[in-house]
Amino acid sequence: MRRRSPKPSHACAERLIEVNVQNPETSGRSIRADWSAYATAYDLLSEHNPAYQELLQDFEAFLGTIETPRLIYDIGGGTGNYTEVAARTCPDSEIHLVEPDIGMNAAARAKLAQFDNVEYEAFALEDIGASGTADLLICVHALYAMPDPEQRLRDMRRLLRPGGWLYLIDLGRDMDVADWRSYLFSSLKREHGLTGALRVFWQGREIAKQNKTILKAQQEGTYWTHTAEEIATAVTAAGFEIHRREAVYRDYSDLLVCRAKP
Numbered sequence: 001m002r003r004r005s006p007k008p009s010h011a012c013a014e015r016l017i018e019v020n021v022q023n024p025e026t027s028g029r030s031i032r033a034d035w036s037a038y039a040t041a042y043d044l045l046s047e048h049n050p051a052y053q054e055l056l057q058d059f060e061a062f063l064g065t066i067e068t069p070r071l072i073y074d075i076g077g078g079t080g081n082y083t084e085v086a087a088r089t090c091p092d093s094e095i096h097l098v099e100p101d102i103g104m105n106a107a108a109r110a111k112l113a114q115f116d117n118v119e120y121e122a123f124a125l126e127d128i129g130a131s132g133t134a135d136l137l138i139c140v141h142a143l144y145a146m147p148d149p150e151q152r153l154r155d156m157r158r159l160l161r162p163g164g165w166l167y168l169i170d171l172g173r174d175m176d177v178a179d180w181r182s183y184l185f186s187s188l189k190r191e192h193g194l195t196g197a198l199r200v201f202w203q204g205r206e207i208a209k210q211n212k213t214i215l216k217a218q219q220e221g222t223y224w225t226h227t228a229e230e231i232a233t234a235v236t237a238a239g240f241e242i243h244r245r246e247a248v249y250r251d252y253s254d255l256l257v258c259r260a261k262p
């Protein structure tokens with residue numbers, strides 16, 4: 001994959017990440033989640049979160065409705081759960097997992113080691129220089145955390161060929177940590193009993209901590225919050241035609257299935 005060239009002195013991906021961390025536009029003094037800390041328990045809670053599992057199932061069902069995409073990007077792919085679905089169901093496709101966080105990237109590499117159709121790109125979306133070639137872009141719960149989300153949507157449009165698909169899910173509403181805690185605890189207790197629920201909560205305590213940070217970042221405006229209308233307007237303005245749109249993830253998030261306009 002071609003990366004934008006304006007940082008010639010930083011040849012390797014690790015150095016690029018370091019540059020991003022120190023860039024006030026992308027990090028600075030604002031509150032931001034520590035994605036590497038999040039990565040340590042991300043899959044533990046994702047596996048036990050029925051709302052998360054529903055989204056993964058929706059994505060797999062969506063893949064069954066379109067012509068097999070040849071080139072796929074999973075932007076902000078985290079620990080690789082959506083890439084895993086794509087790699088498994090589209091074994092002949094080339095999949096690029098774009099994930100700038102070292103911890104998330106390492107978790108994804110370990111989990112997806114058996115797939116030889118996955119490339120790992122340790123860059124932020126804004127540092128990818130490719131254009132006009134992708135057939136499908138996946139971006140789940142990552143856009144809200146990126147600097148200048150409207151510009152990032154235009155970057156996504158640039159990566160896609162005309163008619164290419166964007167499968168976008170974004171957290172739009174404030175992360176009500178107490179509400180999620182009670183939802184997850186009830187679901188875990190039903191499945192694993194009180195002791196099992198307490199054990200998973202203890203093992204996944206880093207997630208609660210990072211979710212509180214996400215809420216703070218939303219409240220101070222570092223992370224984007226939006227209504228369904230606002231994200232639909234931004235997606236359309238970036239050059240997409242919306243094919244399906246619904247509130248998901250217990251109404252905290254918006255799902256938009258779109259095609260890149262010619």
Ligand SMILES: C[S@@+](CC[C@H](N)C(=O)[O-])C[C@H]1O[C@@H](n2cnc3c(N)ncnc32)[C@H](O)[C@@H]1O
Nearest residue numbers: 035076077078101104124125140141142145146
């Ligand atoms: C909540 S995780 C979502 C992971 C995955 N998409 C999922 O749904 O399981 C958000 C991810 O977005 C990534 N991210 C944040 N800013 C980004 C950027 N500018 N470009 C690409 N990824 C970014 C973070 O590193 C983090 O791993």
